[in-house]
Amino acid sequence: xxxxxxxxxxxxxxxxxxxxxxxxxxxxxxxxxxxxxxxxxxxxxxxxxxxxxxxxxxxxxxxxxxxxxxxxxxxxxxxxxxxxxxxxxxxxxxxxxxxxxxxxxxxxxxxxxxxxxxxxxxxxxxxxxxxxxxxxxxxxxxxxxxxxxxxxxxxxxxxxxxxxxxxxxxxxxxxxxxxxxxxxxxxxxxxxxxxxxxxxxxxxxxxxxxxxxxxxxxxxxxxxxxxxxxxxxxxxxxxxxxxxxxxxxxxxxxxxxxxxxxxxxxxxxxxxxxxxxxxxxxxxxxxxxxxxxxxxxxxxxxxxxxxxxxxxxxxxxxxxxxxxxxxxxxxxxxxxxxxxxxxxxxxxxxxxxxxxxxxxxxxxxxxxxxxxxxxxxxxxxxxxxxxxxxxxxxxxxxxxxxxxxxxxxxxxxxxxxxxxxxxxxxxxxxxxxxxxxxxxxxxxxxxxxxxxxxxxxxxxxxxxxxxxxxxxxx
Amino acid sequence: xxxxxxxxxxxxxxxxxxxxxxxxxxxxxxxxxxxxxxxxxxxxxxxxxxxxxxxxxxxxxxxxxxxxxxxxxxxxxxxxxxxxxxxxxxxxxxxxxxxxxxxxxxxxxxxxxxxxxxxxxxxxxxxxxxxxxxxxxxxxxxxxxxxxxxxxxxxxxxxxxxxxxxxxxxxxxxxxxxxxxxxxxxxxxxxxxxxxxxxxxxxxxxxxxxxxxxxxxxxxxxxxxxxxxxxxxxxxxxxxxxxxxxxxxxxxxxxxxxxxxxxxxxxxxxxxxxxxxxxxxxxxxxxxxxxxxxxxxxxxxxxxxxxxxxxxxxxxxxxxxxxxxxxxxxxxxxxxxxxxxxxxxxxxxxxxxxxxxxxxxxxxxxxxxxxxxxxxxxxxxxxxxxxxxxxxxxxxxxxxxxxxxxxxxxxxxxxxxxxxxxxxxxxxxxxxxxxxxxxxxxxxxxxxxxxxxxxxxxxxxxxxxxxxxxxxxx
Numbered sequence: 003x004x005x006x007x008x009x010x011x012x013x014x015x016x017x018x019x020x021x022x023x024x025x026x027x028x029x030x031x032x033x034x035x036x037x038x039x040x041x042x043x044x045x046x047x048x049x050x051x052x053x054x055x056x057x058x059x060x061x062x063x064x065x066x067x068x069x070x071x072x073x074x075x076x077x078x079x080x081x082x083x084x085x086x087x088x089x090x091x092x093x094x095x096x097x098x099x100x101x102x103x104x105x106x107x108x109x110x111x112x113x114x115x116x117x118x119x120x121x122x123x124x125x126x127x128x129x130x131x132x133x134x135x136x137x138x139x140x141x142x143x144x145x146x147x148x149x150x151x152x153x154x155x156x157x158x159x160x161x162x163x164x165x166x167x168x169x170x171x172x173x174x175x176x177x178x179x180x181x182x183x184x185x186x187x188x189x190x191x192x193x194x195x196x197x198x199x200x201x202x203x204x205x206x207x208x209x210x211x212x213x214x215x216x217x218x219x220x221x222x223x224x225x226x227x228x229x230x231x232x233x234x235x236x237x238x239x240x241x242x243x244x245x246x247x248x249x250x251x252x253x254x255x256x257x258x259x260x261x262x263x264x265x266x267x268x269x270x271x272x273x274x275x276x277x278x279x280x281x282x283x284x285x286x287x288x289x290x291x292x293x294x295x296x297x298x299x300x301x302x303x304x305x306x307x308x309x310x311x312x313x314x315x316x317x318x319x320x321x322x323x324x325x326x327x328x329x330x331x332x333x334x335x336x337x338x339x340x341x342x343x344x345x346x347x348x349x350x351x352x353x354x355x356x357x358x359x360x361x362x363x364x365x366x367x368x369x370x371x372x373x374x375x376x377x378x379x380x381x382x383x384x385x386x387x388x389x390x391x392x393x394x395x396x397x398x399x400x401x402x403x404x405x406x407x408x409x410x411x412x413x414x415x416x417x418x419x420x421x422x423x424x425x426x427x428x429x430x431x432x433x434x435x436x437x438x439x440x441x442x443x444x445x446x447x448x449x450x451x452x453x454x455x456x457x458x459x460x461x462x463x464x465x466x467x468x469x470x471x472x473x474x475x476x
Numbered sequence: 477x478x479x480x481x482x483x484x485x486x487x488x489x490x491x492x493x494x495x496x497x498x499x500x501x502x503x504x505x506x507x508x509x510x511x512x513x514x515x516x517x518x519x520x521x522x523x524x525x526x527x528x529x530x531x532x533x534x535x536x537x538x539x540x541x542x543x544x545x546x547x548x549x550x551x552x553x554x555x556x557x558x559x560x561x562x563x564x565x566x567x568x569x570x571x572x573x574x575x576x577x578x579x580x581x582x583x584x585x586x587x588x589x590x591x592x593x594x595x596x597x598x599x600x601x602x603x604x605x606x607x608x609x610x611x612x613x614x615x616x617x618x619x620x621x622x623x624x625x626x627x628x629x630x631x632x633x634x635x636x637x638x639x640x641x642x643x644x645x646x647x648x649x650x651x652x653x654x655x656x657x658x659x660x661x662x663x664x665x666x667x668x669x670x671x672x673x674x675x676x677x678x679x680x681x682x683x684x685x686x687x688x689x690x691x692x693x694x695x696x697x698x699x700x701x702x703x704x705x706x707x708x709x710x711x712x713x714x715x716x717x718x719x720x721x722x723x724x725x726x727x728x729x730x731x732x733x734x735x736x737x738x739x740x741x742x743x744x745x746x747x748x749x750x751x752x753x754x755x756x757x758x759x760x761x762x763x764x765x766x767x768x769x770x771x772x773x774x775x776x777x778x779x780x781x782x783x784x785x786x787x788x789x790x791x792x793x794x795x796x797x798x799x800x801x802x803x804x805x806x807x808x809x810x811x812x813x814x815x816x817x818x819x820x821x822x823x824x825x826x827x828x829x830x831x832x833x834x835x836x837x838x839x840x841x842x843x844x845x846x847x848x849x850x851x852x853x854x855x856x857x858x859x860x861x862x863x864x865x866x867x868x869x870x871x872x873x874x875x876x877x878x879x880x881x882x883x884x885x886x887x888x889x890x891x892x893x894x895x896x897x898x899x900x901x902x903x904x905x906x907x908x909x910x911x912x913x914x915x916x917x918x919x920x921x922x923x924x925x926x927x928x929x930x931x932x933x934x935x936x937x938x939x940x941x942x943x944x945x946x947x948x949x950x
Contacts, residue, residue: 179716181720242644244756245643
């Protein structure tokens with residue numbers, strides 16, 4: 003199932019694009035052109051197209067099947083008008099026929115069609131296939147839980163999955179305008195193969211390993227973009243206020259990822275899938291636009307505006323805000339995410355748009371240190387129990403290592419006095435974590451303690467607590 | 477000189493605002509109001525005002541001194557028209573008289589007046605005073621070196637300095653619109669005192685310790701904002717391309733800070749002084765605006781546009797790009813910062829604005845792993861030499877700790893084969909660092925090696941190299 007095994011296999015590797023909307027068609031331009039120069043690949047790329055009969059507005063094509071038009075005129079006249087698709091892109095209306103022989107599957111269907119497509123594909127694709135999802139959004143059929151779409155696909159089809167997420171407006175990519183994107187694969191090598199299929203001089207791809215955070219970025223940024231639109235609608239283009247909303251939104255995205263999907267790396271939020279896409283969405287994009295209109299039109303519901311502005315399509319930011327809110331309220335964590343929570347309440351008309359600022363004025367970002375204390379009982383370490391102190395936000399990144407169990411006790415006592423979360427004990431499990439308030443005097447005291455000869459350090463501290471807990475009291 | 481000693485001293489603490497332009501006047505509104513409720517402070521706040529006689533355009537105030545108008549009408553009619561300043565803000569035209577008794581000095585002068593002001597103040601202020609700079613920009617009288625203004629002030633006046641930097645348009649702050657900002661002080665306690673003087677329900681302050689990166693953010697973001705303006709001028713409002721420019725600009729800001737001003741923390745770039753201010757500047761702000769006009773008007777020089785659009789004032793982004801370019805070219809590092817370099821060349825008409833994308837198409841961000849290998853010889857560590865492997869970008873954050881000198885040798889050999897920088901040896905000094913290309917196979921090999929029983933780990937690896945080197949090959 004690894005890339006190198008594939009390369010050694012006889013025959014040519016096949017690619018299938020599952021979906022043919024605006025983004026899928028734009029991506030087919032890249033892949034169709036690149037694959038010509040990739041000798042290990044079959045030159046024909048099948049693209050699954052949900053069959054439609056074109057209506058009277060399509061002139062000479064009216065009454066024809068969309069697949070027939072794509073395969074004869076090499077243009078997706080409905081979803082990517084004016085762009086010639088490469089001749090080796092072959093539209094196929096039968097999903098199973100399109101996908102069954104593929105070694106590489108690229109999922110780029112509208113969110114709501116994924117479930118049915120997976121039902122159809124189960125047991126019908128190559129067991130050795132590898133997939134990549136371009137679909138933005140979360141998956142929470144049970145309301146109280148949230149899953150990543152890539153995980154849902156892996157569970158259903160039993161294939162490894164990566165994602166492509168970035169600051170990419172489909173029409174701009176199709177026009178060949180310069181942009182960046184992020185591919186995330188647990189196996190970097192798989193990501194490199196998809197990069198080879200898609201990168202051009204104007205479509206610059208960085209491959210990372212952190213699928214989870216990349217996918218979360220793609221979904222959560224739509225909530226922030228809606229909030230940015232509300233800011234535009236309420237305050238006009240006041241850049242200070244909007245910048246604060248965008249930044250606090252990013253902080254909530256990072257906190258959400260870290261608390262509920264641990265194991266990712268915070269630098270992912272610095273990739274194109276993170277701040278790149280966030281900036282694009284907060285200044286362009288439909289979520290911002292509808293957010294602005296919603297704030298400026300108190301008489302209208304979101305459904306009204308979706309009908310007027312999106313042809314009835316559900317607004318992704320509002321749906322994601324609702325899914326996230328179900329999840330957060332189930333966990334009792336709504337107040338830790340005041341921006342996410344406010345967006346949901348605004349969408350539901352439970353909060354007036356001009357109250358958004360009141361909701362984030364006392365944001366935890368301005369109030370608290372975030373600290374975790376972990377007890378770590380590792381048999382290979384003879385010197386005692388190391389204690390890891392780090393900011394919750396940048397979990398596993400800013401680390402002070404000491405090996406004195408007395409210090410562990412002292413710190414746990416001091417820090418966990420303000421503890422909000424659950425307290426765990428046991429080898430390699432957190433002693434506790436939560437948002438704590440810590441007076442600067444205490445930071446100084448702990449620092450002095452760490453650097454005193456009372457503490458036997460297992461090597462020098464990499465960073466002192468004063469640096470690690472780089473925050474503030476209100 | 478510490479805050480607690482000050483609090484114990486007899487008499488009330490005095491604050492002086494050194495400067496009274498647009499931003500200084502806006503800040504005086506916050507301080508004048510807050511200080512009323514701070515019992516340890518003298519209620520009178522002196523504000524140094526560069527004396528001017530108001531001309532005929534000032535109606536009933538024409539012919540009057542600016543200080544006289546401020547002290548009688550409580551309005552800075554020239555630089556913050558329409559806002560009443562608190563009655564306890566007292567304009568003072570003599571810099572030494574204004575500053576000599578102050579315990580807390582807030583520097584908010586135009587960049588070009590700092591040098592002369594420091595000459596005047598040397599030896600004239602309280603030795604126990606503490607200062608904070610709101611001035612954005614770098615300081616490089618020798619062209620080949622770059623210094624932070626806060627460092628220059630400390631060296632000259634021998635007082636500890638912090639900075640306030642954030643996404644703050646002066647008029648929006650004066651209007652009481654919601655925004656965030658960042659105060660950075662090595663001694664958090666000092667920062668807390670300034671926070672107390674300035675925070676309001678609509679001006680939200682986070683105090684951090686990392687003065688260096690906060691100040692660098694305030695200067696370097698103007699280069700990126702100019703590039704964002706060029707993008708607007710060349711491509712119109714194409715959000716994909718602009719998002720890529722902003723993100724790559726942020727990456728260069730972080731790399732510049734890390735390479736030339738080590739010791740800061742990368743999270744500072746996530747504060748208001750970082751992405752907050754960057755976003756504000758790339759969508760609003762004069763650097764963006766002039767960049768756009770410059771790209772759209774090939775016949776005009778930057779001087780022409782400065783005259784037309786800024787009343788002849790020098791554009792901060794262009795000046796900073798020039799200062800940074802002198803410095804980078806002196807170090808032979810221009811090619812590592814293609815966006816910064818391109819902005820300078822565009823400003824100098826050495827590059828056409830529409831070539832900006834060509835300059836960043838092969839950006840190092842899309843090509844390389846950044847890796848450092850440090851040899852660490854610590855007497856307290858009995859187990860051998862720990863080796864620190866981390867991404868250059870997030871120096872000291874992502875760390876693999878192993879204690880096998882054979883591994884150190886192997887890694888140094890593998891990694892430093894592509895080494896670009898200088899190779900150091902010695903206790904607690906880097907073995908070498910630089911941008912290296914690393915094939916995914918090698919990442920796998922190193923990972924396997926680290927986790928094999930050939931390596932004696934001094935505790936479990938916090939993070940494996942595959943996670944640490946979370947990058948890609950082109």
